[in-house]
Amino acid sequence: MSKISAPKGTRDILPSETAAWQYAERVFADVCGRFGYQEIRIPTFEQTELFQRGVGDTTDVVQKEMYTFEDKGGRSMTLRPEGTAGVVRSYLENGMASWPSPVRLFYNITAFRYEKMQKGRYREFHQFGCEAFGSAGPVVDAEMVSLLDLFFRELGLKETSLRINSIGCPTCRAEYNQKLKEYLKPHLDKLCDTCQTRYDKNPLRIIDCKEPGCRPYVQEAPALLDNLCPDCQAHFNGFCNNLDELGLKYTIDKGIVRGLDYYTRTVFEFVSEHVGTQGTICGGGRYDGLVAEMGGQPTPGIGFALGVERLLMELQQQQATMPDPAGITVYIAALGSGAAAEARRWTLRLRTLGVRAETDLLQRSLKAQLKYAGKLGVRYTVVIGEDEIKTGKIKLKDMRQHCEQEMSFEQAEQLLIEGDE
């Protein structure tokens, strides 16, 4: 019998970590709420075609990283490799175009990509994300960045840098692709295999190639940012101005080309130096063509996705202060079997009153019970025995102050309710 282990690329998030997760989730939902974003929950799997059309057939994600399977009805399904495509599908399916514009949504999802494991890269991973539909101007681009900036600040995350770029619209990109192909043509035979195919299908992606052989040509290549059409140039300038107005620092990185096909114009990344080479904590951008591509009316949109594992790794690296996991406030030790029933009754009463309380479940000796209470790190202990039941008086022991105080059950309840807040 072989041991069953968690599938490759997945991991358990144990109680020692979940406090940090809950904290990050809470802060994210809270900050999103302040910006007018409402939570959406979408299916874990979708029809495969959604991602092929939405994310793009030429992307690595779709070509080789999707968890695709056939369901019992013979339909091709895929575990979502990201969130945007599903949100756009939901936007159309639920007629959100008729909602007050802009429609602003946030999500907290797991996503799945069949990739080789590495630090900060899992096959099942978690993303926070936001999508805003219906606003074409650069103001919403900058607002979204300011949301992320505030979120990071509230978590105490420092030392992440914002990098921005524009990858234009279909018009300027078509022109640029011509220019790029002309430039690359003489060197085509020296480029790597993947770039050879990119040359025909999606030349822009060659810019993103890190193959040593391609590097020199890539660095000399004309940048898309320098070849924007007037509209895209104006949008990018407006984005920069809005960031400046909000006091947000950024660096322009002409090399940012997002790996998902739907992006247009604004693209941005928040990068950290600490999470190995998987330094991109958050990536996002504008996708003005996606809604139409999916069969809706042309609708501008912008969004980002944030890798929660990477975020938490970074917070740990920076030793950001996280809230302690909420422990048990009081342990009720029982002495003797008659008292044990009374201890259990009173424990339930305390819990009903909102106090975090525990009592013995293993019929252990008094000493063992208190040892256990010590390991739990409880603030108070109470021993209930025949005497206490008879007199109605208990000694509430403060484990930190090393002192105890005699009082009635009611007085103890009052004190514990206050102490548990």
Add this chain to the structure above:
RNA sequence: GUGGGAUUAGCUCAGUUGGUUAGAGUGCCAGAUUGUGGCUCUGGAGGUCGUGGGUUCGAUUCCCAUAUCCCACCCCA
């Protein structure tokens, strides 16, 4: 998909130049006055040495394969 390192107790790791019952620390359980935790002492449970083959009288150790983890390339969050 390519390359490097690792895998021995729940956890962190020793160790065996191939040889009887494989070790430590920590954690877990119990005991040291059947009414009081943290310190100390004592005892106990817990490992087919990742899995499958091969070489050998004998493999946890050597060889091969495979799985998983870590790291880099690549890609992305």
